Amino acid sequence: MSLSDDGGYGGDGHRGSGTGQTRTRLPDNEGDLYGSGRRPRAGMSSRNLVTIVGVIVLLLAAIAFANRGGSGNNESPSDDSAKDAAAGPARPTAPTGTKPVSGKNGGIATGFAKTEQGAQSAAANYVVALSSDGMYTAQRRDAIVNSVYTPAVAAARKGSLRKVYSDPKFLAQVGLKPDGGTPSGMTFVSRANPVGTKAEKFDGTTAKVAVWYSQLFGMAGQGSRNPVAESWYTSTMELQWVDGDWKVAGFSQKAGPAPVGGDQSAATAKDMSKAVLGFGGFTYAR
Template identity: 50%
Template sequence: MSPGDEHETSGGYGGTGQTRTRYPQTPGDIYGGARRGGRSSSRSLVTVVGVVVVLIAAIAFANRDDGTSSSNTGSTNNGSKPDTASTAASGTKPVQTKANGIPAGFAQDQQGVESAATNYATVLVSAEILQPARRTEIVRQVFVSDKQASLESSLDQAYSKDFLSKLGLDENGEATAGNTYVSRTVPIGTKVTSYSDTAATAEVWCTGLYGTAGSASTNPVTSDWFTLTLHLRWADNDWKADSFSQSDGPAPVPGDNKASTADAMAKAVQEYGGFTYAR
């Protein structure tokens, strides 16, 4: 963990979770040519215990999933050589349909599980999850119906007006004037760890960007590496999430890239769109 102040509160239902917000040690704009001196602080965490562990990329998250997750979950395969199938394209095209702007209609097979998990990762770890109206659409599209109501209630409590203000966002999850809030996930690879025709578990290895781009931001945009584990069920003729959790890494040695200006970062996020993923 990088040094810095921390603010922790307990929340969740069916147990106790934590929201941990890390603030930079020094205020001011770190953009404008500064080089990062290593890997930035990992994600703080919002845990919804008993039903689903919800991660926000914008703030840092570090869930430990009942104490079984490690900082490099999914990084090794018991010492064996990598399976070439883990990176080889399946040849299957991405799904052509969307619901509420989210890919839908995945095949009832392992390839469909991986595609669903990958596409769900990009929306579950996004700036949109902080916006109340959009969050409702995401939850109702991504999750099985029997988890939706309790999850919506828990998320509304977790992402309160006070919580959002600590991120520099208003009650609607929007950044203040002159700032652009960034949270974008890029899947690197995926694998199925268990599968049946009605239930499956998949891991998605990701990198991402999160923070606030602005000349006076105290939460500058930085990058992170993490693995999402999604438990899926076949419901309503599609794969839907039952729950998911996050662990740190695997992370490469950080490069010595020159940090872009806040304006350049905000412009890139606004101009470059995302993808629909297929395994």
Template identity: 50%
Template sequence: MSLGEDGPGTRTRMPEQHAGGTGRRTQPQPRRALVTVVGVVVLLIAALAFANRGGKSDGSAAADGTSGTKAGGAKGSSAASATAPTGQRPVTSKTAGIPAGFAHSVQGAQSAAANYAVALGGVDMFNAGRRHEIVATVYAPSVSAALQSTLDRAYSADAEKALGLTSDGTAPAGLTFVSRTVPVGAKVTASAPDAVSVDVWCTALSGLAGQGSTKPVSSSWFTVSEKLVWTAGDWKIQSSTQKQGPAPVNGDDQAATADEISGAVQQYGGFTYAR
């Protein structure tokens, strides 16, 4: 089955009360680490600096939307498509609370990549049971089993304690653990019928909100590069890397109080992202 490219644009559905995501900063934080698992480079949303910061994305700048580069085909324009509804029907199902059932198309792969970046950056990754569900859902079976044990070592009790969390990965009393990724856009860097590489540009919030927090919530910018493969009727991550930026110049916004940030995180739900 060949991949259809169903048109340009990014579509966002209404909130679904899912708080997920985390960012990259220059200070220690939950999102770090690139390691090799069974010969495949995978993205670990791991605690502290367990491994190297950042990673390399595909160097080729392929077109987004209808002018993407097919495997073995001609390279298209590198300009991103304007943000607009595509008419592609959004996913209506979930697996382990994560959007699932993406279209077998370049557009579907971009949607999957964005939603998987959100899931892998969320607070649920700090709970062992939920982390296992998430990894089993978004990664290809060929890499997920080995990745589970690697992540369990990364998300150790000592690592979570160093982040200011309790031994079960939750915030201490009176504080709110914030870890939320917001995809800004996606582009295809390579594609074949059953394998698509996607870059997802993200901004994120990460830290502990509340009075007396020594790790206040701050924002960051990073790009996740995911290679997805079509398996078992859906797109799954085979490998993933991350790098910092591109980050805009900080604005002159007045920082919110700890209570305002905590309240906003609890009151505003997340989105299902569609390309």
């Protein structure tokens, strides 16, 4: 389920609209909506395996070479490529000597450095908080909003968010009870997993940061009508330096870019529940 700045959600298959496409893998057996997935092909020879490994190694080498610099040709880049070139290449995590975050407020990282990397770290952590299952509980939602948004925006957003997350039709659509509770035997999953961040603008007290992330959303459990699925989004956050920390003043979102799904067997409902409950999230920092 994706974020939107108007207080609701949109852009994914759960709402029946949006620009993205949802791929559904039908189960091989009945009784488990997660299915057993596609079975691997039998009889693969060692020669075929060596050939496949060789192709992968060559592909990785080509990607590494391409990432070292320009292509060396005289072709003009597209508009998007020109914009990316002007903004500079994305930079990976690197040690700076500055402590990335100093504390937590209600489980949300706070006290980010007043730097470009600090703004990127804040944006990644705020995407996680605003996409979490805590948004479906009134008390936790208010705590998240107060921690993430600027004071003025937080005050304005609480009412619209309360209206969305208290709508019985919306809650029923995602498989929750009218009070936002999870049905017995089920595990509600709403978790964002940032892949990378990019600072599109930074001037010391304001920043514009794009966060590319995958979103796991659904209900894990036997007989679930809304099994956990993966979607991809890019959220761009407008941040302001307020009272010694970065806060969200607004954001926009678009679907994707989404990779091609891998040929893996879908987990059973039991295994998915165990994974969600057994693996905690991260505090993201650059």
